[in-house]
Amino acid sequence: MQAECSYLEKSNILFYVKLDLEGNYKYLSPNFCDHFGYKYEDYIGVHSFETICEEDHQLCLDIIQKCLKNPEKAFAVKLRKPAKDDKIFFTQWEFTLELDEDKKPMEYSCIGFDITKKVNRRSEIAQLNLQLEGSKQQYQALFDTSSLAIILHDLDGKLILANDTFCKLLKIEHQNFTDYNLYQFIENKNWKATKELLTALEKEGKNTAFEFELIDAEKNLIPVYINKLIFKDWTGKPLVWGVITDITERKKHINLLETQKELLEKSANIAKLGGWELNLKTLEATWTKEVYEIHDLPYNSIGLFNLDNSLNYFLPNDRQLIKDAIDLTIKEGKPYHLELKFISAKKVNKWVIISGEAMYHNDKIVGIKGIIQDITERKSFEETIISQNELLTEIYYSQSHLMRLPLANILGLVSLLEIETDKDEIEIIKRKLKLSATQLDEVIKELAIKKNS
Template sequence: MLVNPFSGNSSRSLPLADGIDDHTGFPQQKALDIITALHTSFADNKPAQVCQELLLELISLTGSEGGFMGAMEKDYYHQPYLEVQAIINIHWHANVQQYFGSRLERGQHFTNMDTLFGKVLLEGKPVLSNHPDKDESRYPAVFRTFLGIPVCHHGETIGMIGLVNKPGGYHSTLIPLLQPIALTYGTLLHAYRTRSSRESLEMTNQQLVAELHALTSSLDDIVFELDENLVFTRVWCNQQHLLFFPEHEILGKPMVDLVGEHANAFRQLADTLLRTGDPQYYEYADIRQEMPYWYAVKMRTMPASDSSPRRLLMFVQNITQRKRNELELRQVNADYARNIQILDITQQMALIGGWEFNLVTGQVFWTRQVYNLRELPENFTAIFNDLVFYHPEDKHLLEEAQIQLLRHHQPYCIDLRHISAKGTVKWVRTTGIPVFNHDKVTAFRGIIMDIDKQKKADIELENAARSRSEFLSVMSHEIRTPLNAIIGIAGTLQDQPTATHQELLQNLHFSANHLLGLVNDILDLSKIEAGKVELEHIPFNLHELIQGISGNYQPLAAAKGLQMHSYTDAGIPGLVQGDPVRLGQILNNLVNNAVKFTNEGYVDLELHVENTSGNFVTICFKITDTGIGIPPHLQDSIFDTFVQGDSATTREYGGTGLGLAITRKLVELMNSRITVESLQQQGTTFRFSVTFQVPATQAMPAREGNIDPANMLTGMQMLVVEDNKINRQVMQLQLNKTGAAVTLAINGKEAIAKMQEQTFDGIMLDLHMPEMNGYETIPWIRRLQPNAFILVLTADIMPEATEKLRQLEVRDMLPKPYKAEELYRVLYRYKK
């Protein structure tokens, strides 16, 4: 064993040397001692330890500061490199690492063959350099001196020894001194590797034999060995019952004697195998009728050797389950094909196509219906970014939706216009969703549905609804405008009534309010059917609402000789949260009908607590009369639009048949249902229940007092913009009471001219006017007189008008006809 000379083991260490100048012996003797010790060291140690100790001895022998040694190997591309086995006293830094081309791969690898050590490996000759900085000018100097000795075996370089930094440099006489050591090391290393390889092969062979035995014993297959005469020589089978015959009856028998009706097939397989050497395969059914099994036989040859002739291996495998699986797979494939066909027909009938974008493969798939919709051949390459197939005005919708899907995995469903490759324009509905696999998005999928007919029908319905809305808006304006004049004049005249005019004025008021009620019913029904009615949720006094409704109808009931009663349970709270206006509309309709259709007896309005839960209370409203009743065959239809009992009823009692239709729809908006019980000539009862939230405090906000208009706007300049002459006169009379100075204009164009001449504090504006309407005038008011307040008085109370005014930031609007006190309450906010 090579031992570090400083270890103290003098019996087995090499003599200490200080370079080649030795005072205790000749260098050749030291080299000989190293060679002698190498033989012993390889017998006791592994090459890595031998290298480390040998390198120490060589550094000592040559007087070097450091060194390295290792074996030459080749990489995947057959490029040589040095696998370092020992390295001593080489300071590791960036320049050294760059010089060696150092790579940590299961140890230290030096790969830079453009160096002095690379020259040793590539040329297989010693290299001595006492000026590496000149000899290797392409690299930063890392060594002062260098000596490299190749390690060879039979003329082939298998490694090297590198010694560096000897003070004063290396002398060429060192090379013949070191070469026998390197040669001895190479010979011993090769012998060690050969011995190790042989031992490894023997162990591997033993292991393979054991594993082969274990494998063949554990296989479900049956393995037979046959000689060239096709006689069975060995059998491996872990389940003996699988054999056709006991194992001892098989060995030594010819194959054709034991395989029955398959003898010819097996013989042909063997002959072909022996002739060509190509492996053979054959499937067959069990020859035993009671055994419904299938088998596969594989035949292949085992090469002959000096010790054994050529042999055949035959593997017999039970493939019954595979055969069954194949049958099942064929059935599944048939079912799958049928399902695909049904899906294709379904998509064709429903005008739906599907698409998928696979994030893993980047592939995009379209179903046949997508190609049909886009009028493309099915060999066209599907694309995910398909904006080219959509209308230019709609592309941004899909583009934004696809961005949200890709970045944030947000599904989309949008309707837009599709343009095929041939220019056909259709409305489609396209959707996209992310597909998750183990919480990771792996694909996007969606559909494209042809909704052209449906969309065009919807557009026609929208146009029809818009036309109806516009018609109702015009009719509202045309009816409410004169009504506003009538009610305004009547209100003005009532301020100074005379005995002659008192009854006429009352009749005028009644007729106007009756006509207004009919108009409101029509407009309410239109808004409810359009889904544009939203209920309020404000606190109100339910007791006062009931008392007010009952009090309103007391005079009419008394005039007909009827008793009018109202009753509320003691448990009903004073304040509840809801929509008092719509609830009052429901109750007014029902009580009005009860009084109208009752000639004798009574009318009752009752409220009962049905349920209380936390801060919620459910109240049942019950309206009962002793009137003419409703025929049984009409009780299911009285809530339909424009339906009354019969034509005689209409002639006697009047009405449009809208009241109950509106009532039912309002009750349904309150998440309730109205019912009716009636007997002809005995009376009728209507019931419905509403759940209210009870406010935490029962204190009602203070009510606003009456407004006195006298001198309220004294000194203020008001501009009235109204095309109707009578309404202009009414508005001027109403403003005269406030003390305001009034200027009149008949349309927006005239109003702009007057605003350019004079400054106004406020502008009262109609919406529907010739030449320039109110919507067009409002921006001019903002521009010319930004400090003036705007009050819109309009007969157009449709939701579209309200939304337009909201967009124009108009805060104050009064619907015509309005009461004078409502006008004064709005104007009071702008009092100086």
């Protein structure tokens, strides 16, 4: 026992302490004092409770009772000891009640060591486990309730995990998803490409995203967008996470938008109607294809908007008119609608309608948007109609005035001819008839010439 005590007193690992029967310190080993920063002489005779957290005093009393009932038998206990900066040391002890030669209680022999790091580590592990469990529950909830279809499968397509959204998408029972293979939901013609993709993913270790088509249990094709990520489990086996978005509605909207866009483009092309926008801050202009065609310019050929250059396409007398209209829109937000003559880049004379209105952001005018329409054909029709109307008016005047006079003469002379019997008078009537007919013929010829011109 003497050799053992000597070893304990010199130990740099274990603490060795002796307490009298009241619990006061009788001896403190050097390692004990150094570890906790105690001065030997300051603690001799001091009750051990002074160096133990109050919450653990009852543990000490319990272990003392055990020692009293079983002398010379060691009993273990964990005690917390206060340190500086409100820190706590965690220690592990064995208490033994030593007896004298007469087998009477003499003192308590206490051997211990610091388990603070071990306790802290366990606490950290417990905290991490709690966090992991919390994260697991969160991810499980996200997995189960996600509106996206989520699956986990191996490189052969064997399903390992699948959420309810995936099962509903493919019209299969959730409890039976492990009976399926991913390739059962892929067209045969796409099997090879899918296997090549998974092989490439395994080699590169990268995630990828692509549009695809799956087949549900009722053999319906479903357009989807898939994100795939490959990783290795704890055994080194490669697995693939797949996040799948049903894009059926999006495809319908895209197709509808493309159809509407095509119809708008055709309508704009037929109507020779183009749209434009001008950003007043950057002076960047955006034109539709039809605007370039009206200007006889190559598509997307303009850079920064230049008002003077744009005005040059209009006749000199109209340039100030449209400039004033644009300035008024920029300053006061007043829209404009003008019908003007226009000369294209290829020097083709045209008629256009140009309209513009202010664009606002936070009640501030930030740009102008509008339309320009080539109405040259309409103007040509209008001019033709005006010309025909003028001709018809002239014909009406000629018919009502110029033609009626010789025609009335002819009718009157014919009536005289029917009742006249004198040969000389008849000859005079015939000459007058010929003159009136000639006059009528000249009026008709003049009208025909005007019509053809």
